Amino acid sequence: MARHKLSEAGLKRIDKPGIYSDGDGLFLRVRKGGSRQWFFIYKRDSKRTELGLGGYGQGTAPVSLSLARDKAETFRQKLARGEELRADSKPLRVITFEHCMDELLKAKADNWKNAKHRAQWLMTLREYAQPLHAMPVADIVLGDVKNCLLPHWQKRPETADRLRSRIQAVIDYAIAHEWRKTANPARWKGLLDKVMPERKKLSRGHHAALAYAETPKMIAKLRQSTGTAARAVEFLALTAARSGEVRGAKFPEIDVKAKTWTVPAERMKAGVEHVVPLCDRALALVEIMRQRSTSDLIFGGDIEDRPISDTAMTKALRLASPDKKATLHGLRSSFRDWCGDKTNFERDVAEAALAHALRDKTEAAYRREKAIDKRRELMTAWEAYLEGR
Numbered sequence: 001m002a003r004h005k006l007s008e009a010g011l012k013r014i015d016k017p018g019i020y021s022d023g024d025g026l027f028l029r030v031r032k033g034g035s036r037q038w039f040f041i042y043k044r045d046s047k048r049t050e051l052g053l054g055g056y057g058q059g060t061a062p063v064s065l066s067l068a069r070d071k072a073e074t075f076r077q078k079l080a081r082g083e084e085l086r087a088d089s090k091p092l093r094v095i096t097f098e099h100c101m102d103e104l105l106k107a108k109a110d111n112w113k114n115a116k117h118r119a120q121w122l123m124t125l126r127e128y129a130q131p132l133h134a135m136p137v138a139d140i141v142l143g144d145v146k147n148c149l150l151p152h153w154q155k156r157p158e159t160a161d162r163l164r165s166r167i168q169a170v171i172d173y174a175i176a177h178e179w180r181k182t183a184n185p186a187r188w189k190g191l192l193d194k195v196m197p198e199r200k201k202l203s204r205g206h207h208a209a210l211a212y213a214e215t216p217k218m219i220a221k222l223r224q225s226t227g228t229a230a231r232a233v234e235f236l237a238l239t240a241a242r243s244g245e246v247r248g249a250k251f252p253e254i255d256v257k258a259k260t261w262t263v264p265a266e267r268m269k270a271g272v273e274h275v276v277p278l279c280d281r282a283l284a285l286v287e288i289m290r291q292r293s294t295s296d297l298i299f300g301g302d303i304e305d306r307p308i309s310d311t312a313m314t315k316a317l318r319l320a321s322p323d324k325k326a327t328l329h330g331l332r333s334s335f336r337d338w339c340g341d342k343t344n345f346e347r348d349v350a351e352a353a354l355a356h357a358l359r360d361k362t363e364a365a366y367r368r369e370k371a372i373d374k375r376r377e378l379m380t381a382w383e384a385y386l387e388g389r
Contacts, residue, residue: 008065011036011056022065026072028056034134035094038068040075042085051075051085055094057139095179097140097170098133101125104173113266116244121166128152128163129170137174142185146195157199164188209330212338212385214322219386221320228292229316231285232299232308236328238282238383240335240353242269243328247307250296254278254286260372274355277376279383335382343381349374 003023014020017032029037038053053071054063063071075085105122112118131148132140145167152160168186175184185191210218219237222230236246245263253262261276268274278286289298299308310328317331318324332354339350353375 004069006065011065022069022072024072024076026053026068028068035096038063038071040072042075042079044079049085055136062139094136095138095174096133097129097135097137097174100137100174100177100179101129101133101170103177104170107173113271120162124159124163124166125170128159129167132167137171138180138182140171140180140185142191142195145186145192149192149196153196154199164192208323208325208327209333209337210321210323210326212334212341215331215334215338216386216388218317218321218326220388222316225316225320227316228289228299228301228308229312230320231289233313233317233320233328235282235285235299236313237331237335237386238279238285239276239379240332240382241276241355242332243310243313245274247299247310247313249298251286251290251293251298252296254283254298256283256286259283259376268355270355272355275372277372277379279376279379281383281387282379338382338385339378342385343378345374345378345381349378353378 003026006020006022006028011028014028014030017030020028020030022028025040025042027039027041029039031037036056038056040051040053042049053068056063056065056068078085105125108121112121129148132144135144145164148167149160149164152163164186168184168188171180171184171186174180215237219234222234232246235241235249236243239246239261241263245267248267249261249263253264254260255262259278261278261282263274263276265271265273286298293300295305297305297307300306301308301312313328317326317328336350336354339345339353340347349371352371
């Protein structure tokens with residue numbers, strides 16, 4: 001029987017599960033998920049015996065093609081002398097990145113902020129980290145992480161940053177369980193920050209923003225629609241809130257007497273409760289929706305007890321917007337640009353209205369209750385601008 005059918009270059013190209021022969025009893029088994037194991041098969045007295053030789057390129061003691069051939073040749077020589085065969089030891093268990101990933105996700109099952117947060121972690125790791133799945137977690141190096149990040153680095157910087165952070169969390173989990181002995185190659189400071197290419201600067205962040213001069217036209221067009229999505233977009237524009245905060249808004253969060261909307265910490269990006277002063281039109285929208293609502297959700301979707309979808313809101317925005325590339329998040333930029341260009345309100349007030357993380361104690365004071373009046377003045381002025389007054 002022919003020998004040496006396999007080659008190192010050919011082995012690296014194998015991407016389908018199966019059994020691949022090197023000849024004269026030496027085989028490589030590739031399993032679904034990517035693990036690869038060498039084994040030797042022989043027959044004596046019509047009895048078939050299979051002996052494991054270790055994993056190819058895996059674990060702390062990887063077995064190369066040449067080493068697997070040496071082991072197989074030792075077995076052949078013993079068989080020729082009539083000796084009994086046995087493997088020197090059991091193949092080492094290979095802990096892959098995918099195994100660690102699944103274990104980490106199970107461990108975090110009770111810690112998600114909400115279903116969306118869980119779905120984001122699942123999608124990021126299952127889709128974008130796929131090149132690492134089959135790799136032994138002990139063998140992942142800086143270059144592997146870099147190659148995983150590069151397809152998203154320039155085009156989707158926020159996605160790339162989240163991906164890096166979540167890869168780091170998986171590998172940290174492996175280190176904690178002693179499945180990996182060396183440092184984490186997904187660490188940013190002092191490691192990936194030295195090798196990742198510098199990002200191209202974007203003129204308006206990551207979300208296309210409608211020019212604030214066009215926002216009154218957009219609001220006027222929205223008011224021609226009676227749909228829930230149009231009402232939700234208008235409420236979002238009036239409050240400068242994030243899409244998820246608006247979609248999840250509930251009637252008990254509205255204090256009609258105080259004219260405020262209290263967004264709970266679990267729905268805020270920073271994880272801190274945020275009080276939004278409501279202008280007259282925003283309160284009117286709440287009352288319009290209260291008349292047609294069948295649940296606590298202010299902007300309910302087509303499915304009972306589900307909020308209006310982000311897709312439906314985006315569609316309503318673009319139907320009303322002069323700029324068909326405008327995004328929901330971009331409306332926050334429209335508001336912020338208007339604050340800076342057209343008003344004399346302090347920067348701190350505008351930043352507090354956007355619930356941005358503030359940089360020092362002076363700015364942080366604007367988050368307190370005493371800043372509500374200043375923010376209310378700002379949002380009332382914004383309402384007037386949007387209505388063309």
